[in-house]
Amino acid sequence: MKHFINLKDIPAKDLRKIIVDTKKRKNLRKKLSTLEVDKGSPLKGKMLVQMFEKASSRTRISFYLAIKQLGGGTLTLRSNELHLGQGGESISDTAKILSTYGDGFMLRTDSDKKIEDFKKYLSIPIINGLSPSSHPTQVLSDVFTVEEITKKPISKLSISWIGDSNNVLDSLIAASVKFSFKLSIGCPKKFEPGKKVRDWVKKNKRKIFIYNNAKEAVKGADVIFSDKVISLNDKINKKKKIEQFKKFKINKKLISFAKKNCIFLHCLPRGNEVSDEVFLGKKSHVWQQALNRVHVQKSILLYCFGKLR
Numbered sequence: 001m002k003h004f005i006n007l008k009d010i011p012a013k014d015l016r017k018i019i020v021d022t023k024k025r026k027n028l029r030k031k032l033s034t035l036e037v038d039k040g041s042p043l044k045g046k047m048l049v050q051m052f053e054k055a056s057s058r059t060r061i062s063f064y065l066a067i068k069q070l071g072g073g074t075l076t077l078r079s080n081e082l083h084l085g086q087g088g089e090s091i092s093d094t095a096k097i098l099s100t101y102g103d104g105f106m107l108r109t110d111s112d113k114k115i116e117d118f119k120k121y122l123s124i125p126i127i128n129g130l131s132p133s134s135h136p137t138q139v140l141s142d143v144f145t146v147e148e149i150t151k152k153p154i155s156k157l158s159i160s161w162i163g164d165s166n167n168v169l170d171s172l173i174a175a176s177v178k179f180s181f182k183l184s185i186g187c188p189k190k191f192e193p194g195k196k197v198r199d200w201v202k203k204n205k206r207k208i209f210i211y212n213n214a215k216e217a218v219k220g221a222d223v224i225f226s227d228k229v230i231s232l233n234d235k236i237n238k239k240k241k242i243e244q245f246k247k248f249k250i251n252k253k254l255i256s257f258a259k260k261n262c263i264f265l266h267c268l269p270r271g272n273e274v275s276d277e278v279f280l281g282k283k284s285h286v287w288q289q290a291l292n293r294v295h296v297q298k299s300i301l302l303y304c305f306g307k308l309r
């Protein structure tokens, strides 16, 4: 049984296999409409339970479509509707019940420990749909999108991240090690990636490049990534943090320091870290990026269900 919790814990060859499958599968369903099932119905009869302790638009809808297109079904829950969320039932009992009714479990939570606890008691695969330390399904999908648009292996590209050191960046850092691409990060000193993640990069004999200057961080970039400065349930002084990121706004001027044909990606939802002109402009591929979540998550589901060929 394969879980999908953190990119850093998944072998690079498995991650590549998922992307190769996505490419094949996406091509094959060009003429199919939204809810038509892929040939062979590979997850026929399977049910994915997805539970959200935090808001979600894309992850929720894209997982629904992903399992549907593979012939299975999904049940979406909010934790406060369960005895677990009300504090009246343990994780171990809830996990046992989920394993009795369902075939896979996707969880978006504010607690990395909760994912690990569920993993301990589940007898079905668990997928991390965003946690404080990781957003692995988003970032694997983003690797696919980058390669789809540029038609180059990501290892040949220079990737920049302008923004907070958050869960999405942590997964992007893990991806930079697994897929061997150059990653430059632009953020204020106070918001640089933590020691734990930097030590992990070092241990894996790779390097990330950190700049406290946005212009330096995007120089020569093929791809510029960003995310909201204020993440879901961020408990800090929001006004102050936004002010600290003022010089890291992605606008046309900043993009002009990257490669001429560079692309802009953003996982959404967005705040004011990027100008409308860039976000809605020609270099931006954010809608294609969001759609690809469906395609990549299908291959992630197949991987977890032991059906990836």
Ligand code: CP
Pocket: 055, 056, 057, 058, 059, 060, 130, 138, 267, 268, 269
């Ligand atoms: N990008 C992303 O995960 O979006 P949602 O929060 O809407 O799921």
Ligand code: NVA
Pocket: 130, 135, 166, 167, 168, 227, 228, 230, 231, 232, 233, 267, 268, 269
């Ligand atoms: N970093 C953001 C990502 C949202 C998809 C958050 O955690 O809220």
